[in-house]
Amino acid sequence: MSTITANVEQANAYRSLKDKVILITGASTGIGRAIAIETARQGANVVVNYIGKADAAQEVVREIENDHGTALAIEADVSKSDQVQHMISQAVSHLGRVDVLVNNAGIEKESPFLDKPESEFDAVIGVNLKGPFLCTQAAARDMAKRKKGTIINISSVHEDLPFPGYSAYCAAKGGLRMLCRDLALELAPHGINIVNVAPGAIDTPINKRTLSNPEKKLALKREIPLGRVGEPQEVAKLVCYLASDDAAYITGTTVVIDGGLMHQTGSL
């Protein structure tokens, strides 16, 4: 065996997600994009779910392919059961199965509770809570046949922490907290584990309005004990670990990644 072949084999052996099929919802931007790229780097075959932004999704696919990875973009609105069903069947027919589902797609809308339109509540709950319900059910039905699978929900510190102006978002993330705990028990007999990741403030488009305003950015950083906003790659690396077989004994809990934000007294 040549030295180069040996080195390639050695590098592959260290890829913690080698040959796993991972489907990430909302993967054309932000944390989802970083998760798609990092998991592919760890050897996973990746499904990049998106809605609307086909160019951005194709760019993620291209970036993965340029790095010798395998990726496939599939459009689906996660709040619509027929589209979710179709996405999972397409993933299974193209890549064989879904080993890991990352429920990442999320939206956030700010308005005072007394004025919050019903349509805003429905949209936020639809993507952030009903989406994970539908995607998990569709993926877990397939995983249960193989008695193996992992579900990772990208939740938020606001599954616990109040966030004035964001009542629908808090309700969705609080719901996701209990969905994780309930499903850990319901899915354990089927060999499926489920875990929430709760990021604090991360430098992504969802936070653009705050981060592009110097005063708001400074106020936010003051709330964070580590004194900085997190990077999407930091969340993605945690997800790589949770998606790997090394994390197979973790289920029904939330892993917080927030620079200490949740423990700040009087935060937000």
Ligand code: BGC
């Ligand atoms: C929200 C961000 C917010 C962060 C910390 C996240 O869930 O998406 O808008 O900055 O929590 O409050």
